[in-house]
Amino acid sequence: MALVAENISLYLSGFNILRNINLSISAGKVTAIVGPNGAGKSTLIKVLSGDILPTSGGVLLNDKKLDRWPLEQRAKTMSVLPQHSSLDFPFTASEVVSLGRIPHQTGVQKDNEIVKEALDLVDASYLKSRFFTQMSGGEKQRVQLARVLAQIWEKEVYGEQFLVLDEPTASLDLSHQMLTVKVVTDLAKQGVGVVMVIHDLNLAASCADHIVVFDKGIIAATGQPDQVLNQELIGKVFGINPVIISHPNTGKPLVFS
Numbered sequence: 001m002a003l004v005a006e007n008i009s010l011y012l013s014g015f016n017i018l019r020n021i022n023l024s025i026s027a028g029k030v031t032a033i034v035g036p037n038g039a040g041k042s043t044l045i046k047v048l049s050g051d052i053l054p055t056s057g058g059v060l061l062n063d064k065k066l067d068r069w070p071l072e073q074r075a076k077t078m079s080v081l082p083q084h085s086s087l088d089f090p091f092t093a094s095e096v097v098s099l100g101r102i103p104h105q106t107g108v109q110k111d112n113e114i115v116k117e118a119l120d121l122v123d124a125s126y127l128k129s130r131f132f133t134q135m136s137g138g139e140k141q142r143v144q145l146a147r148v149l150a151q152i153w154e155k156e157v158y159g160e161q162f163l164v165l166d167e168p169t170a171s172l173d174l175s176h177q178m179l180t181v182k183v184v185t186d187l188a189k190q191g192v193g194v195v196m197v198i199h200d201l202n203l204a205a206s207c208a209d210h211i212v213v214f215d216k217g218i219i220a221a222t223g224q225p226d227q228v229l230n231q232e233l234i235g236k237v238f239g240i241n242p243v244i245i246s247h248p249n250t251g252k253p254l255v256f257s
């Protein structure tokens, strides 16, 4: 079972934003999507999560077309963190995370336990009674991550579960970047398919089973980190002259621009 983009193309305002994208996100694996600004990464995430309909092609979630899924079942199966989630109400962190429990009928007591554990997991318990509108960028990001984790907290009966994250580490300090990586790799070990857009190539290399390199609306390369993070490809796609070495401890690629 997988989350699959089948030959997706998208034309918007006369531009080819996505061109013939074929991609399969496997359960139990971490797939990282990297690429320059404007490459189409967030647009692909919006198509994968059903926010935008592609001009052609389609998305399959566990072998069933996305638009055939009843919304509540889909929400329990796939949880999505957009790049920009605007929330201007003075909700506390606990209230924001409890939004992730809306599709569930598990009762207030159980939901409160899950909200507490989800906040704990992202090191945001201290924010539980604070207003979302008054938090720092990194705090907001962790609370939103807790919300999407709470949405797929329990195993469900509709097949494999997927977590779709658009730049979850963008505003985080180093230790919270590492924490996020740990949270998503632990989830993958439990069988969840994780796909995340991430700018830091070294962070991607440290946690991803697969890296997908996006460039101008197409997939420029896909494969394991050491296959994809090579000097020629990264140099060409990002317009830099990188130095790439092996991490002395892990052996994973390390990219210096």
Ligand code: ADP
Residues within 6 Å of the ligand: 012, 013, 015, 017, 035, 036, 037, 038, 039, 040, 041, 042, 043, 044
């Ligand atoms: P990334 O997330 O890789 O930085 P995006 O997916 O946000 O890039 O955007 C890809 C390209 O599509 C950009 O050039 C952006 O300007 C363009 N784009 C996004 N949404 C629209 C839209 N609604 N109409 C026209 N162009 C759009």
Ligand code: MG
Residues within 6 Å of the ligand: 041, 042, 043, 083
């Ligand atoms: Mg983006």
